[in-house]
Amino acid sequence: MVENLVIVESPAKAKTIEKFLGKSFTVMSSFGHIRDLAKKNLGIDIKNNFNPDYVVSDDKKKIVAELKKNVKEAKMVWLASDEDREGEAIAWHLAEVLQLDEKKTKRIVFNEITKEAIQNAIKNPRNIDKNLVDAQQARRILDRLVGFELSPVLWKKVKPSLSAGRVQSVAVRLLVDREREIIAFKPSSSYKTVAVFEVVDNKGKKVLLEAELDEKFNTKAKALEFLKACSKAQFSIEDVVTKPSKRSPSAPFTTSTLQQEASRKLGFSVSQTMTIAQKLYEAGKITYMRTDSVNLSETALKACKEVINKEFGNEYHNLRQYKTKSKGAQEAHEAIRPAYFDQETVQGSAAEKKLYSLIYKRTLASQMSDALFERTTVSIKVEGLPYHFVATGEVLKFDGFLKMYIESNDEESESDNLKILPPLTKNQPLNVKNITSTERFTHHPPRYTEASLVRKLEELGIGRPSTYAPIISTIQQREYVVKTDRDGSERNFDVLKLENKNVTELTEKETFNAEKAKLFPTDIGILVTDYLVDHFKDIMDYNFTANVEKDFDEIAEGKMLWTKMLDAFYAPFHKKVEMAIATRENTKGDRLIGNDLVSGKPIIARIGRFGPMVQIGQSDDEEKPRYAKLQPGQYIETITLEQALNLFQLPKKLGSYENYEVSVGIGRFGPYILHHAKYYSLVKGVDDPYNITLQRAIELINDKREKDKNKVINSFEYQKSEIQVLNGRFGPYICYNKENYKIPKNTDATKLTAEQCIDIIQKGASTTKTKKKRK
DNA sequence: CAGTGAGCGAGCTTCCGCTTGACTT
Numbered sequence: 001m002v003e004n005l006v007i008v009e010s011p012a013k014a015k016t017i018e019k020f021l022g023k024s025f026t027v028m029s030s031f032g033h034i035r036d037l038a039k040k041n042l043g044i045d046i047k048n049n050f051n052p053d054y055v056v057s058d059d060k061k062k063i064v065a066e067l068k069k070n071v072k073e074a075k076m077v078w079l080a081s082d083e084d085r086e087g088e089a090i091a092w093h094l095a096e097v098l099q100l101d102e103k104k105t106k107r108i109v110f111n112e113i114t115k116e117a118i119q120n121a122i123k124n125p126r127n128i129d130k131n132l133v134d135a136q137q138a139r140r141i142l143d144r145l146v147g148f149e150l151s152p153v154l155w156k157k158v159k160p161s162l163s164a165g166r167v168q169s170v171a172v173r174l175l176v177d178r179e180r181e182i183i184a185f186k187p188s189s190s191y192k193t194v195a196v197f198e199v200v201d202n203k204g205k206k207v208l209l210e211a212e213l214d215e216k217f218n219t220k221a222k223a224l225e226f227l228k229a230c231s232k233a234q235f236s237i238e239d240v241v242t243k244p245s246k247r248s249p250s251a252p253f254t255t256s257t258l259q260q261e262a263s264r265k266l267g268f269s270v271s272q273t274m275t276i277a278q279k280l281y282e283a284g285k286i287t288y289m290r291t292d293s294v295n296l297s298e299t300a301l302k303a304c305k306e307v308i309n310k311e312f313g314n315e316y317h318n319l320r321q322y323k324t325k326s327k328g329a330q331e332a333h334e335a336i337r338p339a340y341f342d343q344e345t346v347q348g349s350a351a352e353k354k355l356y357s358l359i360y361k362r363t364l365a366s367q368m369s370d371a372l373f374e375r376t377t378v379s380i381k382v383e384g385l386p387y388h389f390v391a392t393g394e395v396l397k398f399d400g401f402l403k404m405y406i407e408s409n410d411e412e413s414e415s416d417n418l419k420i421l422p423p424l425t426k427n428q429p430l431n432v433k434n435i436t437s438t439e440r441f442t443h444h445p446p447r448y449t450e451a452s453l454v455r456k457l458e459e460l461g462i463g464r465p466s467t468y469a470p471i472i473s474t475i476q477q478r479e480y481v482v483k484t485d486r487d488g489s490e491r492n493f494d495v496l497k498l499e500n501k502n503v504t505e506l507t508e509k510e511t512f513n514a515e516k517a518k519l520f521p522t523d524i525g526i527l528v529t530d531y532l533v534d535h536f537k538d539i540m541d542y543n544f545t546a547n548v549e550k551d552f553d554e555i556a557e558g559k560m561l562w563t564k565m566l567d568a569f570y571a572p573f574h575k576k577v578e579m580a581i582a583t584r585e586n587t588k589g590d591r592l593i594g595n596d597l598v599s600g601k602p603i604i605a606r607i608g609r610f611g612p613m614v615q616i617g618q619s620d621d622e623e624k625p626r627y628a629k630l631q632p633g634q635y636i637e638t639i640t641l642e643q644a645l646n647l648f649q650l651p652k653k654l655g656s657y658e659n660y661e662v663s664v665g666i667g668r669f670g671p672y673i674l675h676h677a678k679y680y681s682l683v684k685g686v687d688d689p690y691n692i693t694l695q696r697a698i699e700l701i702n703d704k705r706e707k708d709k710n711k712v713i714n715s716f717e718y719q720k721s722e723i724q725v726l727n728g729r730f731g732p733y734i735c736y737n738k739e740n741y742k743i744p745k746n747t748d749a750t751k752l753t754a755e756q757c758i759d760i761i762q763k764g765a766s767t768t769k770t771k772k773k774r775k
Numbered sequence: 776c777a778g779t780g781a782g783c784g785a786g787c788t789t790c791c792g793c794t795t796g797a798c799t800t
Contacts, residue, residue: 009794032794039789059795086793140791147790154789161788168790278795290793466792608780619781627780667777679777 002026005074007067007094009081012282013113017080020115021122026074028067030081034060035093037144046570049563050141056097064097071098076106079128080121083109084330085556089136092128102127112297112334113287135556138565142166142548145570146539149577150532156581158528158588159607163478166545167463169532171471172480173540174456175448175521176529183638185444189493190216191223195389195435197235197380201422208433209422211380211389216440220494223437226387227498234383235430241377245394246370249401251294251322252335252363255465256458258289261362263451264408266354270450271469276355277336284339285346286359290465291333292458294322296363300334303341304367312403318369327461328549337363365405372398376421380430393421439493447518450483462545480525486633487685488514523612523636527589535580539573594641603644605636612636614644631666646690655694662697664689673697680704716754723757725749736761 003024008014011029018027037043038053045051056064071077077100081087091107094100106125110117143166150164193213201207217223253261255274262273277289296304301319308317324331338360346356373394380389396402448456454468463471475481488511495506521529533540541547548569554560590606593614601617608615608627612635617625628647630639651665651674660676671682671689680700682689687696713732714725724735725743732749734741734757741760743749 011795030794031796033792034794036792037790082793090793136792143791145790149789151789155787163789165790282795464792466794470791610779613780615780625780629779665777669777672777674777681777 002070002074004076004078005070006078006080009087009090010288012284013288016113016284017118020118026070028070029063030067030090030094031060031063033057033086033090033093034064034097037140042144042148044141044144050566050570052137052141054093054096067094068098071100074104076104078122078125079105079107080109082332083111084332085132085136085139085552087332088129088132089140092130092133095128111293111295111332112299114297114299116299117297129556131558132556134562135552138555138562139548139552141566142569145566145573149574150536150539153535153577153580154528154531157585158531159524162524162528163474164528164532166539166548167457167467167471168474168478168480169529169540170460170462170542170544171453171457172475172521172525173529173533173542174453175481175519176526178445178448179521179526182444182447183635187441187444188218189439189441190218191220191437191494191496192216192440193223193226193435193437195230195235195380196433197430198433199422199424199430207422209378209391209424209430210419211378211391214388214390217437220439220496223496224503226385227435227437227496227503229385230382230432230435230498231501231503233385235389235432236381236383237378237424237426237428237430238381238388239377239379240424240426241379243375243377244397245373245375247373247400247402248370249320249365249368249405250362250407252296252337252366253359254292254294254324254326254335255290255468256292256326256454258336258359259454259468260451261358261408262355263449265358266351268351268355270454270472272351273355274469276349276351279348279352280346280356280359283346283348285343285356286339287335287337288333289336291331291336292324292326292329292465293331293333294324294335295331296322296337296366297334300337300341300363301367304364307341307364308368312368315398316368316400316403318367318400320367322366326458327546335363361405362407365401368401368404369398371396371400371402378421378424391419391421393419395420434497434499436498437496439495441491441493441512444513447515447520449518453519460542460545461549462542475525479522480528481519481521483517483519484515484632485517486513486515486520488512523589523607523630526635526637527607530589536573536576589636591636593639593644597645603641605630605639605644607636614639614647616648629666649690654692654697657694657698657701662694662701664692664697673700675701713749714752716757718754718758723754723761725752725757734760 004026006017006021006025006027008017008027008029009032011031014027014029018025021027035054035056038055043053045053077098079091079094081090081094095105107128108121108125110121147163147165150169151162154162154164195211195213197209197211199207199209217226250257258277259270259273262268263270268276274289277286280286281289305317305319336359338356341364344360346353374397376393376395378391380391382388446452450472453472457463457468457471476483490509490511492507492509495508497504497506529540538544551560551565555562555565588606590604593603593605595602596616599616601621603614603616605612605614610629612630613627614630615625615627617623619625626648630636631647634643651663654662654664656662657675662673662675664671664673666672666689669681670684671687673680673682675697682692682700711727712724713727716723718736721737726733726735732743734743743752743760
């Protein structure tokens with residue numbers, strides 16, 4: 001017999017809460033939402049006041065049945081879903097589906113999982129807030145309308161199976177807009193000048209003092225002129241200013257800040273972070289990991305204080321209450337923090353340990369004192385010239401929270417590390433050792449990483465903690481975006497150096513624009529974004545979500561009817577959808593680049609069946625058009641005539657070897673040499689497919705043959721075909737009729753007989769087959 | 776795996792947010 005049935009969203013939460021409540025309480029979990037709009041035919045009756053057709057999802061049928069059974073027996077049902085829009089809706093759906101009797105149902109909320117908070121909640125029940133539920137319904141229905149009306153437009157106009165939505169389309173737009181800024185960016189250079197002086201410190205030892213000029217010269221001539229003037233100049237200290245400065249700790253983690261910090265400090269992807277955090281949560285090590293709140297419970301604040309006082313002393317503790325800065329935060333939970341502060345480390349995988357430690361340190365640091373510095377700025381006069389050199393040094397006076405945690409930055413700072421300056425006095429003359437003027441280039445705005453895109457989305461109030469990771473993977477799955485590295489290019493820069501009254505000039509090399517694990521929009525991503533911005537400007541607006549959120553808030557406050565809001569949105573929106581479908585236009589991104597020098601035919605870049613490509617001539621010409629695929633890094637939008645013509649140079653013949661033709665081309669897996677029906681990969685970063693010689697190609701062929709010799713362990717003839725025992729990446733395997741088979745463990749592959757191989761082939765499932773099935 | 780890019784047409788694709796497993800490799 002169940003006396004009191006409490007229903008929460010998460011099973012891990014249910015387990016914890018059950019401990020806090022007496023035996024008369026049974027706690028179950030709904031596993032999030034239990035029903036959703038029907039998937040067929042929109043799931044909304046638009047003409048009938050947007051009447052939603054809700055269906056219990058297949059994977060929730062079992063849990064709903066179990067809940068029903070327990071509800072029947074219970075004297076009182078407590079709906080304890082989260083205290084936000086979605087949580088309120090979950091409570092309402094539960095009440096509807098379980099047909100709860102109003103007299104036997106209470107709605108309770110708590111945003112921290114402590115005994116006190118829960119008992120308090122039980123003492124203060126309320127009813128379901130229907131206005132808040134309506135706000136959720138409006139949100140849900142609007143998202144369905146946008147997603148299920150826009151996506152089919154793309155299927156018709158661009159390509160099947162594409163998708164669009166309030167959140168994902170704007171996320172892609174952020175990347176596309178940034179990419180355009182990068183394309184338009186023209187780097188400029190200026191000369192940064194640094195002087196090294198020799199100073200005697202208080203022990204009589206010679207030390208070096210580095211100072212930067214307060215002026216950057218935009219031409220080499222000006223920098224040279226300055227250095228020459230310096231060769232005759234006197235230097236002296238003009239001023240020494242010492243000021244105290246401080247740094248404060250950051251707020252405890254939310255989902256988004258945890259994702260950013262784990263990405264920067266531990267190199268985790270956004271989804272990796274969430275999977276690891278989920279494990280820690282389920283093991284009871286940390287509080288809930290999908291939250292937008294920076295709030296810590298009273299119990300947590302007290303525990304932090306105790307640990308800090310004990311470990312470091314009172315002077316290191318500083319009680320801080322943080323306030324959220326993000327738009328649309330709903331704060332149904334606490335910040336992400338350790339469940340117990342006496343555990344500095346946890347058992348588990350290396351990744352779990354690292355992430356836990358990050359959370360532990362960040363939480364404690366957030367309750368610690370400011371770090372105090374003394375910042376000294378020294379200004380150095382150049383006699384007779386209107387410029388100054390400036391040196392800054394910092395001395396740490398009190399480490400405070402830095403004892404625990406140092407937050408990282410996206411931008412690597414060049415000269416921000418702590419420097420201690422030697423003692424210096426005003427008017428003190430200085431000996432210059434050397435002065436260097438180095439050419440520095442401006443950088444394009446940075447491309448987004450997964451984590452920095454999440455930060456931007458949060459800033460715009462787009463998406464929720466539970467959806468950041470899925471958004472990132474959706475836009476990659478749809479191939480609007482790829483996460484990849486890119487090799488930089490090389491460039492020269494000038495270094496001018498004055499030493500011993502002599503100016504020398506040097507040219508040095510640097511790589512620039514190299515990228516690591518960055519998000520790049522694809523041609524499809526660019527095309528779809530342009531199309532949507534053209535036809536659905538308001539939905540693609542960065543403020544669209546923020547604007548509809550205002551309406552949802554009004555609905556939640558009972559000031560607006562949800563059906564009215566949807567009406568006002570849908571009528572003009574649907575008109576645009578119909579117009580978009582009705583207009584005939586070119587949406588394959590066709591771009592005329594120029595004309596072929598030989599045939600005079602037009603060269604067009606466009607999206608083809610297999611992705612972005614260029615073609616010479618039209619398909620209705622007498623002669624078939626020639627096609628070539630774009631290379632990584634090339635865009636329909638920016639490819640030049642020269643680059644396009646270059647693509648048509650391949651495949652080309654290099655000559656012959658052993659009486660067979662040798663040719664070079666670029667395939668799906670990069671540049672290759674083709675010889676006697678066999679392919680040989682070019683070496684990345686060494687060989688250039690456009691300029692490779694026959695001699696080098698032959699070298700590659702022979703290299704590969706040498707390698708392959710070691711690949712074959714044994715081979716047998718079987719049913720007019722060959723069974724091969726091969727050495728692969730993951731150890732030995734059997735290959736027969738182009739299919740691969742696993743060799744059982746603890747088998748010596750070199751001693752396998754033909755009979756044993758046949759046996760394995762007949763019994764064992766081919767690994768190549770399963771792969772194909774998955775696709 | 777190292778090519779492909781025509782055209783027709785049936786049947787399918789798709790959203791955002793709230794939760795975990797149940798599946799592979």
